[in-house]
Amino acid sequence: MAVHDGPVMAGGTRLVITLHGHAGHAGMPHLTRDPMLAAGHLLVALQSVVSRTIDPLESAVVSICMVEGGVTPNQIPAEVRLRGTLRAFKPAVRAQVDAAVARVVEGIAATFGLRSELSLLQGLHATVNHRPEAELAAEAVAGAGLALRRDLPPAMTSEDFSWFLLNRPGAFLWIGNGDGADLHNAGYDFNDAILPAAATALASVARRALREGI
Numbered sequence: 703m704a705v706h707d708g709p710v711m712a713g714g715t716r717l718v719i720t721l722h723g724h725a726g727h728a729g730m731p732h733l734t735r736d737p738m739l740a741a742g743h744l745l746v747a748l749q750s751v752v753s754r755t756i757d758p759l760e761s762a763v764v765s766i767c768m769v770e771g772g773v774t775p776n777q778i779p780a781e782v783r784l785r786g787t788l789r790a791f792k793p794a795v796r797a798q799v800d801a802a803v804a805r806v807v808e809g810i811a812a813t814f815g816l817r818s819e820l821s822l823l824q825g826l827h828a829t830v831n832h833r834p835e836a837e838l839a840a841e842a843v844a845g846a847g848l849a850l851r852r853d854l855p856p857a858m859t860s861e862d863f864s865w866f867l868l869n870r871p872g873a874f875l876w877i878g879n880g881d882g883a884d885l886h887n888a889g890y891d892f893n894d895a896i897l898p899a900a901a902t903a904l905a906s907v908a909r910r911a912l913r914e915g916i
Contacts, residue, residue: 703903704851704876705840711829711874712761713796714860715788718821719744719807723814725780737782738771740814744784745769747806755802756790762799763789763858789858791828829864832871838914839873839907846906848899849878859885875903 721741726734748764756762764786771782788803790796800822811818844850854876863874877900883889 703843703848703878703899704854705836705843705873706831706854706856706876707833707836707852709791709828709830709856710876711856711861711864712763712789712791712858713793713824713828713864714826715796715800716821716823716825717764717766717784717786717788717803718819718823719784720819721782721784721811722817722819723778723780723782726778728776728778731778734778735815736778737814737816738779740810740816741769741771741782741784743813744807744810747810748803751799751802751806755798756795760795761791761856761858762795763787764799764803765789788822789860791856796824826860826862827864827868829861829874830867831873832867835871836873838910839875842906842910843875843903845910846902848903848906875907877903 721737721744723735723737723740724733745766748766751764752762766784766786768785769782770785772779788796788799790799803822804820807818807820840850840852861874866872867874877896879893879896882891882893
């Protein structure tokens with residue numbers, strides 16, 4: 703089990719970019735406005751957002767995870783869509799990333815004579831533990847005889863539980879899965895053997911909270 707003091711996971715923003723060009727024959731690219739070529743440049747340019755916009759002492763991520771475009775190998779398509787995610791712990795840093803992404807998208811589109819659309823759907827907030835509740839959870843886990851870590855760094859993943867912590871004091875606990883593939887990997891296999899430890903931890907936290915009147 704692991705319990706963080708303060709930030710646990712980052713806040714996330716869903717990113718959708720559509721580059722609108724002019725379709726045409728692959729053998730006559732000069733008669734088109736090629737969104738596929740622009741998408742390639744955009745993929746590279748977006749990686750400069752964090753490294754050249756955000757303070758190196760802050761944390762942020764820009765990841766493009768999907769590129770959709772084209773219907774046949776001998777046609778330059780009319781549009782290409784890119785989808786991904788932006789991550790940061792602080793709202794001010796997320797705002798900086800959003801603005802920088804918008805600037806880069808607009809600039810690349812203009813360079814290649816395209817029209818662009820950008821959608822930034824701000825979803826999950828950063829998951830941040832409240833200190834008293836984190837201490838209670840850590841004491842309960844240790845008191846139940848479970849192995850406890852307090853030294854894990856925050857992760858740039860995001861979590862729905864952040865909504866609870868925005869409205870009520872609480873803490874998010876990690877449960878170790880053992881050796882194996884990471885999350886969002888096709889080889890990931892949930893370790894059923896951790897369920898007794900997880901149930902024990904939750905029951906121990908509940909008992910301690912009831913005893914302390916929380």
